[in-house]
Amino acid sequence: MGDRVILGPYAPGTAVDAALDQRRSDVVMTVRESGLRGRGGAGFPTGTKWMLAAAAAGDEKYVICNADEGEPGTFKDRVLLQEYPDLVFDGMVTAGYAIGAKEGYVYLRAEYRYMLDALENVLEKMRSEGRLGNAIRGREDFDFDIHIHLGSGAYVCGEESALIESMEGRRGEPRIRPPFPVVAGYLNKPTVVNNVETFALVSRVMEHGADWFRGIGTEESAGLKLYSVSGDVQEPGVYELPMGITVNALLETVGGTDAAAVQIGGASGTMVTRREFDRKIAFEDIATGGSIIVFGPERNLLGVLENFLEFFAEESCGQCTPCRLGTMRLLEGVRDLQNGSVEPERIDALRNLADSMAISAKCGLGQSCNAPFGSILDAHLEGVAR
Amino acid sequence: MTTRTRIDWNNVVQDVVDMRGEDHTALIPILQDIQRSHGHVPREAQNAIAIALDVSQARVAEVISFYSFLTEEPQGQYIFRLCQTISCEMDGKDEVASALERALGIAFGETSEDGLFSLEYTNCIGMCDQPPAMLVNDDAFGGLTPQSVQDIVADYRRKGEER
Numbered sequence: 348m349g350d351r352v353i354l355g356p357y358a359p360g361t362a363v364d365a366a367l368d369q370r371r372s373d374v375v376m377t378v379r380e381s382g383l384r385g386r387g388g389a390g391f392p393t394g395t396k397w398m399l400a401a402a403a404a405g406d407e408k409y410v411i412c413n414a415d416e417g418e419p420g421t422f423k424d425r426v427l428l429q430e431y432p433d434l435v436f437d438g439m440v441t442a443g444y445a446i447g448a449k450e451g452y453v454y455l456r457a458e459y460r461y462m463l464d465a466l467e468n469v470l471e472k473m474r475s476e477g478r479l480g481n482a483i484r485g486r487e488d489f490d491f492d493i494h495i496h497l498g499s500g501a502y503v504c505g506e507e508s509a510l511i512e513s514m515e516g517r518r519g520e521p522r523i524r525p526p527f528p529v530v531a532g533y534l535n536k537p538t539v540v541n542n543v544e545t546f547a548l549v550s551r552v553m554e555h556g557a558d559w560f561r562g563i564g565t566e567e568s569a570g571l572k573l574y575s576v577s578g579d580v581q582e583p584g585v586y587e588l589p590m591g592i593t594v595n596a597l598l599e600t601v602g603g604t605d606a607a608a609v610q611i612g613g614a615s616g617t618m619v620t621r622r623e624f625d626r627k628i629a630f631e632d633i634a635t636g637g638s639i640i641v642f643g644p645e646r647n648l649l650g651v652l653e654n655f656l657e658f659f660a661e662e663s664c665g666q667c668t669p670c671r672l673g674t675m676r677l678l679e680g681v682r683d684l685q686n687g688s689v690e691p692e693r694i695d696a697l698r699n700l701a702d703s704m705a706i707s708a709k710c711g712l713g714q715s716c717n718a719p720f721g722s723i724l725d726a727h728l729e730g731v732a733r
Numbered sequence: 734m735t736t737r738t739r740i741d742w743n744n745v746v747q748d749v750v751d752m753r754g755e756d757h758t759a760l761i762p763i764l765q766d767i768q769r770s771h772g773h774v775p776r777e778a779q780n781a782i783a784i785a786l787d788v789s790q791a792r793v794a795e796v797i798s799f800y801s802f803l804t805e806e807p808q809g810q811y812i813f814r815l816c817q818t819i820s821c822e823m824d825g826k827d828e829v830a831s832a833l834e835r836a837l838g839i840a841f842g843e844t845s846e847d848g849l850f851s852l853e854y855t856n857c858i859g860m861c862d863q864p865p866a867m868l869v870n871d872d873a874f875g876g877l878t879p880q881s882v883q884d885i886v887a888d889y890r891r892k893g894e895e896r
């Protein structure tokens with residue numbers, strides 16, 4: 348693997364200095380022009396999100412870093428926060444400057460509490476060096492501070508409106524959107540919620556320029572991406588590779604060429620089998636927040652699907668019926684399938700159920716169950732693995 | 734549980750509220766603090782919190798019941814949370830689970846009688862590159878084997894008994 352840029356050396360403060368050399372609106376333009384799209388999964392253009400928040404009425408605005416990283420198979424945000432906290436925080440400060448916010452929060456999942464002290468120390472150091480707090484870098488017109496808010500163990504709190512509910516002291520139940528957080532987010536104020544990696548990439552864009560980032564990846568999916576690779580590979584870990592890389596090329600890099608199937612995008616993602624390994628990992632083909640789980644030919648794919656559905660059934664917040672009951676019914680169905688006692692009509696009914704959850708569930712949790720359900724069932728029926 | 738002096742939950746809550754404030758956004762941090770210091774947030778504490786923050790008791794209870802790191806029932810001093818999600822599941826989770834049950838002397842979902850240990854399954858903890866993995870309170874352990882689990886449990890048992 349060549350020289351790494353995201354996971355390369357970084358002099359703290361570089362991104363913020365570069366941002367402060369520009370007008371606030373120009374920082375937003377730079378992020379837009381870079382083509383950066385959110386790395387938390389949905390891929391919303393970051394510059395557009397910031398533009399909406401900057402334009403929203405009111406002078407109290409918030410920046411939130413989504414460090415809930417609960418999608419099965421992802422751990423890149425853990426590595427960024429442990430090894431490159433300045434890169435992430437500087438991206439948040441840049442966002443604060445760009446949209447005119449004075450406060451930022453990191454929503455850190457409870458499972459990552461072991462990082463809390465180290466992160467607080469970095470923030471304290473930033474304050475003592477004038478990189479955080481009042482009049483950042485001597486700029487009287489720019490105050491911005493960052494606080495860490497700990498999660499309490501709930502996958503759905505990674506969904507941005509549930510995350511905001513949780514920060515406000517309630518159950519993490521997703522809100523009806525619109526209004527979107529950029530208009531009415533934390534405490535009903537305009538709020539930018541971005542993934543940990545998105546903020547890290549903002550810092551690199553500030554450092555190296557929009558053209559550099561835009562020049563990597565594909566037309567619709569610009570730049571570099573961190574991939575969390577696990578499962579049946581020789582070298583599990585975090586890989587920095589361009590967007591738009593094919594599944595094959597990725598498997599070669601990580602030592603996973605024996606793979607029968609690859610789950611891209613975590614439990615809520617899609618399974619692809621060998622004949623589709625020339626497809627691209629990109630927003631326009633197979634989207635992912637970075638979770639890549641590799642399965643060798645000996646794996647029982649229905650068992651994999653059962654594991655994912657157990658996850659969804661447990662993590663469903665229970666607020667909407669399609670998700671609360673749908674996840675349970677799908678799980679029962681897969682268990683019956685494993686016992687071999689299922690009529691073809693039942694399989695069709697289960698697929699229909701998953702598809703109707705996609706249009707009727709309130710948030711991405713229930714909406715995305717059809718992706719693993721359909722694709723893993725197909726892979727199983729194809730007989731690519733045990 | 735061994736005999737404990739009676740806890741004055743009103744005092745416990747008051748101290749935490751003094752630190753965290755009475756704003757509704759402080760509710761979860763308050764619950765987290767009490768959970769950590771006392772191993773649970775019992776009804777008495779919930780009621781005191783509801784009064785201090787001027788929210789309903791139901792609001793406090795529904796928040797606790799939502800989050801897996803908050804509990805009304807007492808938990809052990811050391812909570813073992815073994816990851817059950819796919820990358821860990823595929824790489825020896827079951828053997829490690831049995832070894833944990835043996836070493837701790839409790840089954841999943843249980844708390845030991847001396848109040849030292851709780852054992853649970855948890856979903857993905859972001860350690861998929863080092864399976865199988867678990868959390869013990871705030872510490873993460875990866876690449877577990879039935880053998881390494883015995884050593885880890887022994888360490889915590891020693892720590893717990895020293896306190």
Ligand SMILES: Cc1cc2nc3c(=O)[nH]c(=O)nc-3n(C[C@H](O)[C@H](O)[C@H](O)COP(=O)(O)O)c2cc1C
Pocket residue numbers: 384385386387388389390391393413414415416417418502503504505506507508540541542543545710711712
């Ligand atoms: C069930 C569910 C869980 C999610 N978990 C996360 C998460 O852990 N981290 C994250 O950044 N985004 C997560 N998201 C996506 C967020 O809602 C949101 O799109 C994202 O934080 C926006 O940041 P980005 O534009 O930088 O990607 C989740 C979405 C859903 C529906």
